[in-house]
Amino acid sequence: MESKNLVSITDFSKEQILHILDLAEGFEANPNQNILNGKVAATLFFEPSTRTRLSFETAVNRLGGKVIGFSDASTSSSTKGETLKDTIKMVSNYADIIIMRHYLEGAARYATEVSKVPIVNAGDGANQHPTQTLLDMYSIRKTQGRLDNLNIVMVGDLKYGRTVHSLLMAMKYFSPTFYFVAPEELAMPNEYKIICQENNIPYHEVSSLSQDIIDQADILYMTRVQRERFTDLVEYERVKDLYILHNDMLENSRENLRILHPLPRVNEISQDVDDNPKAYYFQQAQNGLYVRQAIISKVLGLID
Amino acid sequence: MQVKALRNGTVIDHIPSDKLFKVVSILELDKIDQQVTIGYNLNSQLLGKKGIIKVAEHFFEEKEINRIALIAPNAKINIIRDYEVVDKKKISLPEEIKGLVKCVNPKCITNNEPMLQRYKVISKDPVVVKCHYCEREMSQDEIKLL
Numbered sequence: 001m002e003s004k005n006l007v008s009i010t011d012f013s014k015e016q017i018l019h020i021l022d023l024a025e026g027f028e029a030n031p032n033q034n035i036l037n038g039k040v041a042a043t044l045f046f047e048p049s050t051r052t053r054l055s056f057e058t059a060v061n062r063l064g065g066k067v068i069g070f071s072d073a074s075t076s077s078s079t080k081g082e083t084l085k086d087t088i089k090m091v092s093n094y095a096d097i098i099i100m101r102h103y104l105e106g107a108a109r110y111a112t113e114v115s116k117v118p119i120v121n122a123g124d125g126a127n128q129h130p131t132q133t134l135l136d137m138y139s140i141r142k143t144q145g146r147l148d149n150l151n152i153v154m155v156g157d158l159k160y161g162r163t164v165h166s167l168l169m170a171m172k173y174f175s176p177t178f179y180f181v182a183p184e185e186l187a188m189p190n191e192y193k194i195i196c197q198e199n200n201i202p203y204h205e206v207s208s209l210s211q212d213i214i215d216q217a218d219i220l221y222m223t224r225v226q227r228e229r230f231t232d233l234v235e236y237e238r239v240k241d242l243y244i245l246h247n248d249m250l251e252n253s254r255e256n257l258r259i260l261h262p263l264p265r266v267n268e269i270s271q272d273v274d275d276n277p278k279a280y281y282f283q284q285a286q287n288g289l290y291v292r293q294a295i296i297s298k299v300l301g302l303i304d
Numbered sequence: 305m306q307v308k309a310l311r312n313g314t315v316i317d318h319i320p321s322d323k324l325f326k327v328v329s330i331l332e333l334d335k336i337d338q339q340v341t342i343g344y345n346l347n348s349q350l351l352g353k354k355g356i357i358k359v360a361e362h363f364f365e366e367k368e369i370n371r372i373a374l375i376a377p378n379a380k381i382n383i384i385r386d387y388e389v390v391d392k393k394k395i396s397l398p399e400e401i402k403g404l405v406k407c408v409n410p411k412c413i414t415n416n417e418p419m420l421q422r423y424k425v426i427s428k429d430p431v432v433v434k435c436h437y438c439e440r441e442m443s444q445d446e447i448k449l450l
Contacts, residue, residue, distance in 0.1 A: 106437025
């Protein structure tokens, strides 16, 4: 990684992605190390995200670093009208690295321009969430033994879901075949289909999660239809229950199939799937810890 | 036109009439000391109605003049020395635009923080620019000047 920040998955080359995944493997084998000894990490969550924050803070703590920060902007001076620039400048006086989540898109990129310490983007609005993408990649490689030539089925909100967009951008290096399963209102945006065409990546767009598609999938990437994305709640009610995965739908699926979900789920994966060995979403979240340990150590220049 | 010919200076021709005063403002011609002649709603075979601006004793840097490329892509720049046209230039969109344009995305940091906008020009024809911050792409008809 030339850059000492992580803002967007598209800043990474194929080699850099693979390098982070290799480093993460090392942390999975040995998650408790003292390489952040004496370092302070700031977690600035201008928008609450308990799961992501705990994962980052655990990563820092297990590497022997200390954490400062806030988990909700209402407890910071941004409610008094302080600019993001001032907050970042102030915190970069105290911490060695800033991990930030913000409700505004582009906030992390801007922070890199005013901060004197590395910035890790933990989500900026609907724009980017690169550590999620890297942990998705890590989970795919770990469960499939490879990243190349996989059938990846993406289900649910493919229009607003930033995780599926970023995953597509990162997987484009690995010759996948995509299946986009979504209602018309939440279909994969054209710009991403154009990227598939430019990279000779076959994709199929369908509106129902059929048995056929499940049976040839290597990865089934489920997403939540987010209520907050809809201005028309009638529309939300109409589409929210369209794609629910039940255990009996997995009967003839491939042995190597794994079900991923960025979590939190609502009802799109039925509880009876949880005990199926093909359900992987909780381990996926755990993998986030190792990937974040790798990213933090890397942007701080503490490992090669 | 009933205006004395320029001895030395710059003529900006083929400006769409409805963009004329925006061009004046982008080039900050309201703040310079030299003589400026502005022609508005002149007949043009190319544009129907066009605007023209003559600025005496003033020569723009390329970077400066290219700032009007977003709104007057077909404008022609004539450099006049001693009543003669010594150089003709076309305008071209720069690779990067700073300021000038409002990001179309209301949730973009640039619309919520006092800061300079930045865009990468992804395509010149048709015009597509991409916000450096929120990564939203904008086509010509979505581009709103500040």
